[in-house]
Amino acid sequence: MRKQLRLSGSGGQGVITAAIIFAEAAVKEGKEAVQSQSYGPEARGGASKSEVIIDDAPIYHPHVQQPDLVLALTQKAAEKYYGDLHEDGILVLDEDLVPEPPKFKNTIRIPITKLAVEQVGKSLFANIVALGALVRITGLVDFETIKSSVAKRVPPHTVEKNMQALQVGWDAAGKAVK
Amino acid sequence: MTEARLMQGNEACAEGAIAAGVSFFGGYPITPSTEIAEGMAKMLPAIGGKFVQMEDEIASMGVVLGASLAGKKALTASSGPGISLKQELIGYAACAEIPVVIVNVQRVGPSTGQPTAPSQGDVMQARWGTHGDHPMIALSPWSVREAYDAAVMAVNYSERFRTPVILLMDEIIGHLREKVVLPEAKDIKIYPRRKPACSRAEGYQPYTPDKDLVPNVANFGEGYHIHVTGLIHDETGFPVGSPKITEEAIDRLHQKIEIARDEITHTEEYFMDDAEYAVIAFGGTARTAYEAVKNARAKGQKVGMVRLMTIWPFADKIVKALAAKVKGILVAELNYGQLVHEVERAVAGKCDVQLCAKYNMEIFEPQEIESGIDKLCAGGKD
Numbered sequence A: 001m002r003k004q005l006r007l008s009g010s011g012g013q014g015v016i017t018a019a020i021i022f023a024e025a026a027v028k029e030g031k032e033a034v035q036s037q038s039y040g041p042e043a044r045g046g047a048s049k050s051e052v053i054i055d056d057a058p059i060y061h062p063h064v065q066q067p068d069l070v071l072a073l074t075q076k077a078a079e080k081y082y083g084d085l086h087e088d089g090i091l092v093l094d095e096d097l098v099p100e101p102p103k104f105k106n107t108i109r110i111p112i113t114k115l116a117v118e119q120v121g122k123s124l125f126a127n128i129v130a131l132g133a134l135v136r137i138t139g140l141v142d143f144e145t146i147k148s149s150v151a152k153r154v155p156p157h158t159v160e161k162n163m164q165a166l167q168v169g170w171d172a173a174g175k176a177v178k
Numbered sequence B: 001m002t003e004a005r006l007m008q009g010n011e012a013c014a015e016g017a018i019a020a021g022v023s024f025f026g027g028y029p030i031t032p033s034t035e036i037a038e039g040m041a042k043m044l045p046a047i048g049g050k051f052v053q054m055e056d057e058i059a060s061m062g063v064v065l066g067a068s069l070a071g072k073k074a075l076t077a078s079s080g081p082g083i084s085l086k087q088e089l090i091g092y093a094a095c096a097e098i099p100v101v102i103v104n105v106q107r108v109g110p111s112t113g114q115p116t117a118p119s120q121g122d123v124m125q126a127r128w129g130t131h132g133d134h135p136m137i138a139l140s141p142w143s144v145r146e147a148y149d150a151a152v153m154a155v156n157y158s159e160r161f162r163t164p165v166i167l168l169m170d171e172i173i174g175h176l177r178e179k180v181v182l183p184e185a186k187d188i189k190i191y192p193r194r195k196p197a198c199s200r201a202e203g204y205q206p207y208t209p210d211k212d213l214v215p216n217v218a219n220f221g222e223g224y225h226i227h228v229t230g231l232i233h234d235e236t237g238f239p240v241g242s243p244k245i246t247e248e249a250i251d252r253l254h255q256k257i258e259i260a261r262d263e264i265t266h267t268e269e270y271f272m273d274d275a276e277y278a279v280i281a282f283g284g285t286a287r288t289a290y291e292a293v294k295n296a297r298a299k300g301q302k303v304g305m306v307r308l309m310t311i312w313p314f315a316d317k318i319v320k321a322l323a324a325k326v327k328g329i330l331v332a333e334l335n336y337g338q339l340v341h342e343v344e345r346a347v348a349g350k351c352d353v354q355l356c357a358k359y360n361m362e363i364f365e366p367q368e369i370e371s372g373i374d375k376l377c378a379g380g381k382d
Helices: A015-028 A075-081 A112-120 A123-138 A143-153 A156-176 B009-019 B034-043 B057-069 B080-096 B123-128 B144-161 B171-175 B243-258 B283-298 B316-325 B339-347 B366-377
Strands: A003-010 A032-039 A047-055 A069-072 A090-094 A107-110 B005-008 B022-027 B050-053 B073-078 B100-108 B114-118 B137-139 B164-170 B177-180 B267-270 B277-281 B303-308 B310-312 B328-333 B352-357
Touching (some): A003 A123, A015 A032, A015 A047, A015 A143, A047 A075, A090 A123, A107 A123, A107 A156, A112 A123, A123 A156, B005 B009, B009 B022, B009 B100, B009 B171, B022 B034, B022 B057, B034 B073, B034 B171, B057 B080, B057 B100, B073 B080, B080 B100, B080 B164, B100 B144, B100 B171, B137 B144, B144 B177, B164 B171, B164 B283, B171 B283, B277 B283, B277 B316, B277 B366, B283 B328, B283 B366, B316 B339, B328 B339, B328 B366, B339 B352, B352 B366
Parallel strands (some): A069 A090, B022 B073, B073 B100, B137 B164, B277 B303, B277 B328
Antiparallel strands (some): A003 A047, A032 B177, B005 B177, B100 B114, B267 B303
């Protein structure tokens, strides 16, 4: 079954890295996966979007056509990227950075960046907190698989903090969808 | 088989080049090609190779030619603005018969254009970007795995024919990450650097063509006297102002590729068995075209697809045969219309040819190519 995810925010929030790790975990579980991205010329601050398609069959057209899930870490990204979301899809928002959530049926609001700062120590971990939440919400890959994919991608001295970030995201998603 | 992994097109290109024996990279970073330079910078020192970031793209092209003449398989990578700067020395490599691979990860032009956005607008530049009569080989992969294979192939062709080869990637494939399984090292065929067959005492001349019309030019520093020039030269390598030598030299440059043309023209067909119409596409766009053709088939339209992996030399024979078989051909390309002219030339009025073009920073959606197919099947009417 094809699943299409779009992760969005502003440059520097790490949505591209999160998407790569998600796709890597899917490949590790034997699935087909493609990941693409679009961003402006600036290194920080411009709109940033990354897409992941996961399927059992080969994937040709590489971009998401109708997302099953959109993650937005800024107000601007939420407004720009949720429009074509499938009507049964899920919109996941950073509760504080998207103060005016678009009106969408299945919206999950999680204080992603706030949790990263308060529970992991830095806003830098927001993307991994988000990743932990997405794994729980979608159920597309195993939590253990995502842990090993994160551990492989991040600098060795940050593995422990990143594992903590994953767990914080996982727990927060559990609370939010209850 | 190696383990499945998630890999980026640019990363695969760098790994493929190394697998083919590239041990020298000279370049200057530019989006969307930079990951190739990054990959080379990471991998080359570990295998005793050299990575040099030069002051600009012209110097980058010069340094890879120097490395190649000194016996190293050499690669450079850039995008539109950088590829434009490299053109003079690409011509030099064609004339002086220096093996080298130039990767162009295409982005929107002209000029600085749209730095991070996909395009396939350098089809004609790849063929005619440098001045004068010269042959050209250009390959365009449609997947991450094929970016790896095409890099190996490009290096092999550059060595075999002693000619510049352009690996004509696009941002779609360059930046795409997908699941790949790479071949085992032992299954990769490598064309070694050509060597002189005799010594100076036995009358060796660097530009005497071998049976396949390609000269066995000795590497610098291996005991031979070599003169390299972008002037038309005879077999000694020294310039000659003779009409006869000039004609022979330009003939041979073309003929060495022409006699191997069928072998280096790689194309693939999909859904073509009973097809009455065909889509021609290449690179990243071919993935969307495939999706569109699949959808059209589901709607009952008798349409197939021919994908060109070799862009230059153009697949004349394949397209001519296709024109005799189908009622119409749709060329889908991410530019204002370039390859379509070659298709029209090869088709020579034998069937309808239509263009599906896009040049607005975005890749095709399957529906756009499906509309093109609808129009094609309706004989050009909306």
